[in-house]
Amino acid sequence: MAEIEETIKRLQAHKGVIGVIVVSSEGIPIRSTLDNSTTVQYATLVTSLCGKARHTVRDLDPANDLSFVRIRSKKHEIMVAPDKDYHLICVQAPSDA
């Protein structure tokens, strides 16, 4: 409990971080710093995308596995760390420099 709190706080402290979400492997949010509707959207969409990405990696080489996904968009960067039971999602608005 304290650990999760602490991790989220630490990530949130980084510059430009918009939100941090912890999601179960089925895409159900467990803990989020964003509002409910955004959280649900991120959770479902990103989880399904992660699943696809993982399939791709595993199909190419069954011994390999997905460890981190970074999606760079015009406005944000969405980072996902997939794991067996949980996914951690972090949204950041990168610096303009």
Added chain:
Amino acid sequence: MADNEESEKEKQQEEKEMDTLSPPKTAEGGSKPGSAKSRQGSAKSRQGSAKSGSPPKTPASGKGSAKGKPKSSVSKTKEPAEEKKEEPIHVEGPGPLADGPLPEGCQPIFLATKTQELFEVTCGEQITEDHPYKLVKKEDILADLRNRAAVCDFSVFKPQILDYPGEEILLIYDADFKHGQNFVIALTEECKNSILHPPKAEGEGGTGEGGEGGEEEEEVEYKYIPPVPKDWVSQGSEKEIEEENVFETRPRIKISIKRVRREFGTPVEFSDRNVADAKDGYLECTPYEDKTFELKAMEIDKSVQAIPHYDNTGTQTDWKHPRNSTTQYMAREFDDKEKKEAENAERMGEFLESVAPRFDLALQQNEIMNVFYDDWMGLADEDGSFGSKADNHLKEYQSFTDLQFSKDKTITCIEWHPTIKGVVAVSVSEKMSFDQRIDQAAKVIMNPSLILIWSFLDPIHPQLLLEAPEDIQCFKFCPTDPNIVAGGCLNGQLVLWDISAHAERLRTPRSNRKKTSNTLPGFEDESALDIPIVRYCAVSSIDHSHKAAITDLLWIPDHMELNRMGIPQENKQQQCVQIMTCATDHCVLVWDTRSPKGPSGGDDKGIKNPMGVPNTFKYLDLTWKPHLKVTLMKSEPGGDHSPIKFSIQEKQGDRSVLAKLESQSKEDKSGGGGGGGGGFGFGKPGSGKEKRTLQDVKTHFYVGGEEGEIIYVDWMPQKDQDSGKILTPKPDFYNALHDGPVNTLQRSAFFKDIVLCVGGWTWSIWKEGVNSGPILSSSASTKHLTAAHWSPSRAGVFYVTREDGSIEVWDLLDKTHEPSLVQSISSAPITSIYPYQISSKQHLLAVGDNLGTLHILEIPWSLRVATPNETVGVSNYFDREVKRRAFVVDRWNFREQEKREIEAEHKRKAGIAPNVELTEEEVHYRMKQQYAAFLEEESAFLRELGLKEDIDEPLPEV
């Protein structure tokens, strides 16, 4: 006969057939020679059965229908020729005239046209090559012979005709003159018959004279007659079928094979053994010749019947009923308990521990720098700066000059048409000093004073000429109605034009000209005459106008208007109706274009006077007076300021003040009443009761004077405390910075409190509210500066023109000590400049020179496109300069203090001043003494000048 039975039989026979193929071992298919026959028979029987089994399906066509029905063809019997003469006689087979000699009894005969008409055998009409036969009555011919005697064409054959036994004589048309004449006459009955009944019907042909009636012509018309089912009539075929049938004649052999039950499924063991051991352990099958097959089948009776194949099928599709349906889903969520559980799970800790470092790395990377930064974009930005690319010079786009009207005159003012792209107007004026003007008054009066309106589509001829009573120094299109032009004359009068009648011409130039160019050579109109000249439709009253040339003019922005007291009020119509002008006669005037008497002025708008001038402003003509006068007195005695340019803060199209007012009135709930009507001539000016005052409009404005001074003054008149008159207050401040008359005073398009001022050899930038001095001023240029204009698209760029015909481009963010770009445009001094944004891709700069040429230059990319955050950068720069100003003022005070201190020090050193600190009383006394000394000195000085009488002078009490 039952079909089922039959089919069963067929089956059996088929089986038999199958059997016969196999070696003749089978019980039934014995090796009788009859088997083949029976097969044939079966085939026949099948045929028969099929026939008999489906009597209604037998095709109705064929014999039966043909027999039972009358012929479907319709025969046409030819009517005898006597009854229907019009009917052409048709003869089958080749005509007798086809070739070869004429048959016996026929003679060629020539029938004249007259005869042809008489016997109705006109060639090509009643008788043609296709129907060459005609039967003519013998009586008619005889009658003709009697009537016309020798003239009759038939007279040649008179005896033969008289002898002719029949009633009618056959005439055959010989179109090709095969036999020398145009007709052939059959003079004997046999001959006629042989022709009408061609030789093919040899015997029949000779049946007699009446045979001609029997001529038949068959034309077969096919018509569908549906077949009618009929009862089957036995004709013996069923017997044949029966014969062919093979019936079982002996009882079937029954064989039963038995096995002991216990032996069922018992395991079997196989083992090798000698063949010879057992008695019947070996059976040999030796080949032998079978006699059965020695008989050769020489003849086979086979029959085949084809029966049409019938097929009944059906399908059914079921209709799905359309229904509205909706689905709603909700994202799965953990409840609090589950969440807690998940959060507290041990896995979670591990997971976070393993994952968090990756996030830290990624987040930090993003913090440090943007990896996806587009370097190319950055490079392009670099390119845009000066000196790095070729595309940073002003390019000549077009130039306009009119030999008759603008050559050798000076361009005083340039205006782009506010709505029509590519239309630019210039005012030209004689290049003469005041004295020259007086000397050549006659010439000046003879030459019209004009404003030329040019279109990019025609560089030779101006589109429109606006005629003015005197040379125009400045003019402006009305921003809300571009068909109204206001101009300021050299003699101080304000002029108005209405060009609405010619607006179409400006929009579609050339169309008019093309028509006239079609005239004969040598008869063309003078091109000059072709250009319409628009006379002014109103001019202000000379008595109430300026007493000097109007040097600047402005349409007051459409959201406000000034009343007689100079109070800015809301303009309900949102149309520009007021004009502000200034001239060197020490005043700024505000004019209202609306009728002073109210809407009645607009009634007779339709009537035009002989000059073709619209009556738009008739009510103003020659009686127009300004309704507000702002006199510019100097703060100290000694004359007034002579304004040349002015600049007010409010901008056309800027509704922020109105919006503010709106929000205020909403708060107050005290919204004003309705406004007057729209358009010029409507609404009475000055009735300010229902109009709301715009509190946020700054009534202070900048004025640039003749002596190079910048004046900041409130246009709202106030009651003078001495005289009790309502007068313009003294200027808030003025600063004679420039070393020549101010020729430009302009607000930045981006900052409404930044003013660019050009005069003499220098320019300066002022910020409203900073009165101690300009926030930026240039060093003196080597050449006289003539005009300037802010860039419409870049906040830090402005153009300054010089007397030597060059343009300086200043970019405040690039450098402030020298221009970023100097480019020579003309050989003559440039008099005016006006940039304009045609489109985002094209910005044009209109430059007028002293020779009457209007140069249109294209502004390069680097001067057109603002650098990123340019506005912010420039704003920051101005802020810094303001701070510097404050510091300068600070230093001034400091220096003053310092000076005073040094002086005091000097005095102290000289022993004049006591070293000790003076008390307040002492200071007071000392100051009084000093003042007395000053007054004494002053009076002495005045006395010396003879300005002061000794007696009158009451000495001030000390």
